[in-house]
Structure formats: structure tokens, C-alpha cells
Amino acid sequence: MKIKADTTVCIGAGMCALTLPEVFDQSEDEGTVVLLRETAPEGQEEAVRRAVTLCPSGAISAS
Template sequence: MRISTEEDRCVAAGHCVVAAPEVFDQREEDGVVVLLDPRPPAGARAAVEEAALLCPAAAIRLVSGP
């Protein structure tokens, strides 16, 4: 699984950080999403999927495969 984020769409809600703090963070100055791990381990999949579903701006994209 690969993850990408669209910083220009992010509304700094922080739901991604709450759902998957090992994968997402927020910039201190404006709260915009920071992707910590674009290829997280398989064990993080459920948390990452939840983060994508919770994102009010749909700024998180998941791509299956390597």
C-alpha cells in the first residue's frame, strides 16, 4: 500500500493524526497534513483506511500494491 496526500486540499482537521499517528502528522504553523510514512507496514492498513475515510477534505489517497 502506498499513500499520498494533497496538502492544498487539507483543511487541518487532524482526524488523520488521531487515526494513524505513526503515518500522519500536522505542520505546526498551519496544521496541514504531513505524511510521515508513504509506505506504512501492512499492520497499519486499517488505521490508514480509517484516516482516509475520516478526512473531511478527501486529501488522503491510498494505492494498493507495492
């Protein structure tokens, strides 16, 4: 599963970092999404999908 993030759309709500900190972090300055890895860790596909659903601004996607 490939993960993508768009920091221009991100509003820094932090839902991804709260849901799956192994994959999603937030930048120090703007609080926008930082991808720690671009593929879902094994067995974490469901959590990645949950993070995508919880994102309020549609800044992350997974396919």
C-alpha cells in the same frame, strides 16, 4: 500500500493524525497533513483506510 497527501486540499481537521500518528502528522504552521512515511506500516493498512475515510476534505488517499 502507497499513501498520498494533498496539502492544498487539507483543512487541518487532524483526523488522520488522531487516527494513525505513526503515519500522519500536522505541520506546525498551517496544521496541514505531513506524511511521516509514504507506505503503510505492516498490519496498519486498515487504519490507513480508516484515516482516508475520516478525512473531511479528501486530502489523503491510499492505494
